[in-house]
Amino acid sequence: MITFEGVSKYYDTTTALRNITLSVGRGETIFVTGPSGAGKSTLLKLIYAAEFPDTGRVTVDEWQSDRRNGSNIPSLRRNIGIVFQDFRLLGNRNVYDNVALALRVRKVPEREVKAHVLDALKMVNLRHKTDSFPPALSGGEQQRVVIARAVVGDPIIVLADEPTGNLDPDTAAGIMRIFKEINARGTTIVIATHNRELFRDTGKRVFRLDNAAVASEERG
Amino acid sequence: MPYPLKIALQSLWREKWINLLSMLTIAMGLLVISLVFSSLYNVGLFTRTLPEKFFIVAYLKDGLAENEIQKIVASIKASGPVEKVTYISKDEALRELKQSLKDAEYIVGGLDENPLNTLFPVSLKREAVGPEKVKELAGSLRKMNGIDDVQYGEKFLLSIDSVRTGMETIGLILMTVMISGVIFICYSTVKILFYRRKEEIETLKLLGATKTFIRTPFVIEGSVIGMAGGILSFAIALAFYFSVFSKLSATVPLMKTVVFPFDMFLLLPAVGLFLGVTGSLIALGRIRFE
Numbered sequence: 001m002i003t004f005e006g007v008s009k010y011y012d013t014t015t016a017l018r019n020i021t022l023s024v025g026r027g028e029t030i031f032v033t034g035p036s037g038a039g040k041s042t043l044l045k046l047i048y049a050a051e052f053p054d055t056g057r058v059t060v061d062e063w064q065s066d067r068r069n070g071s072n073i074p075s076l077r078r079n080i081g082i083v084f085q086d087f088r089l090l091g092n093r094n095v096y097d098n099v100a101l102a103l104r105v106r107k108v109p110e111r112e113v114k115a116h117v118l119d120a121l122k123m124v125n126l127r128h129k130t131d132s133f134p135p136a137l138s139g140g141e142q143q144r145v146v147i148a149r150a151v152v153g154d155p156i157i158v159l160a161d162e163p164t165g166n167l168d169p170d171t172a173a174g175i176m177r178i179f180k181e182i183n184a185r186g187t188t189i190v191i192a193t194h195n196r197e198l199f200r201d202t203g204k205r206v207f208r209l210d211n212a213a214v215a216s217e218e219r220g
Numbered sequence: 221m222p223y224p225l226k227i228a229l230q231s232l233w234r235e236k237w238i239n240l241l242s243m244l245t246i247a248m249g250l251l252v253i254s255l256v257f258s259s260l261y262n263v264g265l266f267t268r269t270l271p272e273k274f275f276i277v278a279y280l281k282d283g284l285a286e287n288e289i290q291k292i293v294a295s296i297k298a299s300g301p302v303e304k305v306t307y308i309s310k311d312e313a314l315r316e317l318k319q320s321l322k323d324a325e326y327i328v329g330g331l332d333e334n335p336l337n338t339l340f341p342v343s344l345k346r347e348a349v350g351p352e353k354v355k356e357l358a359g360s361l362r363k364m365n366g367i368d369d370v371q372y373g374e375k376f377l378l379s380i381d382s383v384r385t386g387m388e389t390i391g392l393i394l395m396t397v398m399i400s401g402v403i404f405i406c407y408s409t410v411k412i413l414f415y416r417r418k419e420e421i422e423t424l425k426l427l428g429a430t431k432t433f434i435r436t437p438f439v440i441e442g443s444v445i446g447m448a449g450g451i452l453s454f455a456i457a458l459a460f461y462f463s464v465f466s467k468l469s470a471t472v473p474l475m476k477t478v479v480f481p482f483d484m485f486l487l488l489p490a491v492g493l494f495l496g497v498t499g500s501l502i503a504l505g506r507i508r509f510e
């Protein structure tokens with residue numbers, strides 16, 4: 001579903017990723033871990049085409065980074081649900097509209113939007129915050145809105161960048177159960193985290209990045 | 221309600237003050253442009269009728285026979301830029317003079333002999349009324365057999381000419397300055413609207429929105445603001461027409477000749493709409509995904 005072939009990414013003088021080769025199968029869950037600045041977010045950005053490789057090639061389903069054009073990027077992104085490390089919620093729209101946006105860009109008919117959005121909010125225990133605006137939510141609540149938005153459109157891939165960074169262990173465990181559920185429905189999931197608790201005893205593959213390169217690949 | 225429309229209306233309401241400001245800006249801009257335009261239009265009309273008031277007068281020598289006079293008329297008519305030649309015999313000229321002197325008839329009353337010449341007021345084709353051409357024509361008339369003298373208002377002629385070129389230049393400069401000013405103001409207002417939503421657009425792109433999805437609410441907003449501005453300027457123009465202009469032209473004689481270009485003002489809402497849509501498209505610029 002996702003392959004990296006000899007991918008390097010440079011920012012001016014910084015090397016964010018060096019010669020990465022890996023592949024993620026359809027329906028698989030993998031973890032990407034490593035210290036801050038190791039290149040985890042950059043790796044995810046290459047998958048959703050917010051960045052492009054300087055060398056090598058990224059393939060996501062049928063999309064290839066070296067055959068990209070302006071019009072196939074939006075459709076690539078509609079196949080992916082993203083939990084951004086910096087949330088990217090719209091402060092001037094309420095929780096409902098923020099989550100609904102993921103459906104609206106997918107042209108889901110307006111009469112189906114409501115049920116899906118409310119389901120997704122119930123899943124992250126935020127049904128009671130439907131009408132709140134993001135600036136009035138706690139960090140953990142905002143993070144859960146982002147998670148709801150990422151999964152509501154039933155994407156074939158979910159990318160989660162530090163999805164439990166602001167959550168207490170119990171809530172974090174709840175979120176991981178959600179990921180497990182949608183993975184069971186066949187969704188491919190990539191989770192970037194420095195929190196070892198998330199992948200302990202999962203049996204999933206864990207790529208440890210260090211200093212822009214894959215330092216090890218192990219089982220959680 | 222369709223989603224893009226809802227978003228557009230929401231954001232129109234949420235940003236009502238800056239939107240109101242943009243609307244007023246567009247309305248004022250359109251008003252200024254139409255004011256300049258209607259003044260130019262009127263000045264144009266006025267200067268175009270000026271040449272009709274201009275003519276050359278050719279005086280004949282005394283004692284010419286009727287057929288000689290006809291010959292002269294024919295040859296004047298044959299000179300290029302002549303529009304019309306009128307023939308005023310010396311008796312007619314005297315009668316007119318007497319009439320215009322009505323109360324002071326004693327001035328001419330005692331004359332036993334008509335002191336006036338037979339004369340031809342020669343009016344010219346509109347495009348021929350210019351210093352060079354008139355001088356040339358007057359010269360050639362003067363050389364004709366039987367013509368005693370030729371006269372024309374040289375000062376009037378020169379002023380027509382300078383009024384016309386002056387107005388054309390001023391009008392052109394004014395139009396350019398005004399239009400670029402209004403375009404710039406519209407552009408910067410919309411650019412402000414754009415920067416206020418830059419982050420939102422970035423997020424929409426990351427969520428997989430297409431260009432059309434991103435643009436549509438923006439364009440709806442722009443067209444509402446632009447059209448509202450156009451309608452407002454139209455309303456103000458109309459109010460001005462009925463409260464000031466129509467009264468002035470009823471009382472001040474000079475204002476009677478001023479034309480209020482109604483058709484042009486009817487265009488204002490459409491022009492506003494056009495400005496709003498192009499303004500928002502320009503401000504959005506190219507939406508790039510890479």
Ligand SMILES: Nc1ncnc2c1ncn2[C@@H]1O[C@H](COP(=O)(O)OP(=O)(O)OP(=O)(O)O)[C@@H](O)[C@H]1O
Pocket residue numbers: 011012014015016034035036037038039040041042043085194
């Ligand atoms: N837009 C950018 N411009 C310049 N340098 C960048 C940019 N984005 C990332 N970097 C650099 O690339 C390196 C990798 O960054 P990245 O965000 O991928 O790290 P990370 O593993 O996600 O870290 P964290 O755990 O703190 O989120 C860092 O050194 C960072 O400073």
Ligand SMILES: [Mg+2]
Pocket residue numbers: 040041042085161
């Ligand atoms: Mg990161």
